[in-house]
Amino acid sequence: MTETRHARLHRATSETDITLALSLDGQGRSTVDSGIGFFDHMLTALAKHGGFDLELVAKGDLHIDGHHTVEDVGIVFGQAFRQAIGDKRGIERFGHALVPLDEALCEAVVDISGRPYLAWNVTFPREKIGTMDTELFEEFFRAFAMSAHIALHLTCKAGTNAHHIAESGFKAVARALRVAVSMDPRAAGAIPSTKGVL
Numbered sequence: 001m002t003e004t005r006h007a008r009l010h011r012a013t014s015e016t017d018i019t020l021a022l023s024l025d026g027q028g029r030s031t032v033d034s035g036i037g038f039f040d041h042m043l044t045a046l047a048k049h050g051g052f053d054l055e056l057v058a059k060g061d062l063h064i065d066g067h068h069t070v071e072d073v074g075i076v077f078g079q080a081f082r083q084a085i086g087d088k089r090g091i092e093r094f095g096h097a098l099v100p101l102d103e104a105l106c107e108a109v110v111d112i113s114g115r116p117y118l119a120w121n122v123t124f125p126r127e128k129i130g131t132m133d134t135e136l137f138e139e140f141f142r143a144f145a146m147s148a149h150i151a152l153h154l155t156c157k158a159g160t161n162a163h164h165i166a167e168s169g170f171k172a173v174a175r176a177l178r179v180a181v182s183m184d185p186r187a188a189g190a191i192p193s194t195k196g197v198l
């Protein structure tokens with residue numbers, strides 16, 4: 001019986017109040033409300049294409065800007081991800097995905113290593129998409145990687161439309177995470193060792 005890989009967290013500061021529930025082995029369903037429309041669109045795509053179930057309500061000091069809200073969602077998402085993985089027993093560990101969206105193409109590579117690291121190689125042709133500052137995507141993924149204790153490399157290999165670049169990136173991370181958290185049959189002993197076969 002596969003134990004449920006699930007986490008529900010609440011984090012409140014003077015800047016944000018965030019409740020998040022994450023299931024690693026979901027249906028890609030999500031209910032997301034951060035107060036930032038494009039960020040909600042990206043988190044919805046991440047859940048859908050990662051096969052994660054995600055519930056998020058984030059109340060933040062948006063009258064200042066979206067920075068605290070986006071960064072703190074990254075922190076809580078990473079904490080939930082790390083908690084849901086647990087002792088990492090039996091997982092694949094590494095994940096890689098190349099995902100296009102029209103002319104845009106992003107590559108994500110992850111290692112559930114326990115050593116937090118972000119390699120960010122994405123630039124945007126615009127400073128905003130809707131109400132979201134494009135500089136905040138790096139803040140989100142850095143906060144996520146640092147809190148999840150994973151190494152994450154995200155590279156934009158092509159793209160001219162900011163929306164397409166961002167969505168290609170979120171989907172690439174979703175697919176790479178899906179692979180990395182999948183159960184590795186070799187690690188679970190499902191495939192007999194070659195020892196003694198040769």
Ligand SMILES: O=P(O)(O)OC[C@@H](O)[C@@H](O)c1cnc[nH]1
Nearest residue numbers: 045048049101102163164167171
């Ligand atoms: O649900 P999908 O990821 O298959 O498609 C969504 C995508 O077509 C839409 O978000 C989009 C299309 N162009 C920019 N964004």
